[in-house]
Amino acid sequence: LIGPRAPIPVCLLYTLFLGFVPPAWSQPDSGQPLPLKDNTERQLKEGQSAPQSSDNNANESRESTENNATNNAEGRGNANDTGSILDQNSQNDANDPGARFLPAAAEFRNYITPRLQRAMVDRHIPGAVLVVIHDGELYYLEGAGFSDLAARRSVDVNRTSFRVGRISALFTSALVLHARDQRLWDLPDAARQYSGTVQVPGHARRRNAAGQAAALSIRDLLYRETGLNALTTAPLVPTPADRRSLAYYLSREQPLPETGEIDVIRPSDYEITLLGHLLEQRSGMPFPEYARTRLFHPQSMRYSEFLPEELPAYIRARSYTFEDSEYRLNADTYFPEVPAQSLSISGKDMATFMQILFRGGANQGVRFLTPESAGAILRQDGWRYRHRTVRYGLIATRQRNRLVLYRSADIPGYSAYLALLPESRTGFFIAANSHAPEFTRDIFRFIVTPYF
Secondary structure, three states: OOOOOOHHHHHHHHHHHHHHOOOHHHOOOOOOOOOOOOOOOOOOOOOOOOOEEOOOOOOOOOOOOOOOOOEOOOOOOOOOOOOHHHHHOHHHOOOOOOOOOOOOHHHHHHHHHHHHHHHHHHOOOOEEEEEEEEOOEEEEEEEEEEEEOOOOEEOOOOOOEEEOHHHHHHHHHHHHHHHHHOOOOOOOOEHHHHOOOOOOOEEEEEEOOOOOEEEOEHHHHHHOOOOEEOOOOOOOEOOHHHOOOHHHHHHHOOOEEOOOOOOOOOOOOHHHHHHHHHHHHHHOOOHHHHHHHHHHOOOOOOOOEOOHHHOOOOOEOOOEEEEOOEEEEEOOOEOOOHHHHOOEEEHHHHHHHHHHHHOOOEEOOEEOOOHHHHHHHHHOOOOOOOOOEEEOOEEEEEEOOEEEEEEEEEEOOEEEEEEEEHHHOEEEEEEEOEOOHHHHHHHHHHHHHHHO
């Protein structure tokens, strides 16, 4: 069979061998990323709710549940709100060939859903939502776990509302641009022109012709370019009745000039809270009402609210802490600076808002922003790479030669992460009803590492 006088049997054997073991170069490229290494292959705990997709319209019980406060959630969020995941890949910027295309939606669902479930078990997350917009279209929308453990109420990806902390600043900034589009003001206008009884300080580093501190403009506030160090000091309040007016808190803020190099991404709610107050003064209506009538209601975002207590109890995701091998219900607390940190929103509503931005300011034929204003948020007004900066409530950076806009929310009892990649019109949103920033970043890494 192998001698020089028997070439045909050798060819036959080689052909049969190729038929069973095709060489590597003959394999079609599936386009799928290699599976990520999973160090924790733990199965879901018994009783964990199955994922709820946007097509799952189970009839949930709507009875209200009692607010038995067993934990006292304290603190004002993570001061290191910097999205460190994005920095980990900065060394690869030079030779990156560009983002791979995401696979077919069904393939992506098979890839990410088990990882979402495992991460929830590993990080002790009661409930979560994950939203992906790709090329401006809804690509993935999933909810898993429970919004209320006592009532065994599953997360409904369409209507369960999660608190998102400083991601609220993006929505407030968009409302400010909406007011500009409606000719209520222009961005170069001085903020003190609309501040009423609230005293607005001058710019800490800019001088006018007379040598005095220049007036802060609305654009300065949107760009976080005030030169002021105004960390939020107002404490959380236990009930909505304890919340005071925006003017009350602003009158007690004493922003000081920054010394040395300005850290623009340091958490500060002063500028966004002041913008909310200016909207109240100029429109003649409370800020939450302005958000409802100009954005939430026209865009059918029925499960979004700057005053979470206004939402029905069966919609709100209850907050939990995992301690001593059990979940403990956290006490409800409320942010006094409503425009800066108080937004509560469902996964489906966040998908709608991302589509508004990626579609030039309109969705389903209803316009919220002009194309110019929507583009300003995504382009960051021609922002040039300066490592990181904050405009319109988003931290901007350039990673692997592409612009990335992101914001995380690590607040008592909740975590959320939002990232936008304007050049591919792609957005990600993760939210959970437990303070677990590691969880939201785990999920974000599962998507970014193989595909971007």
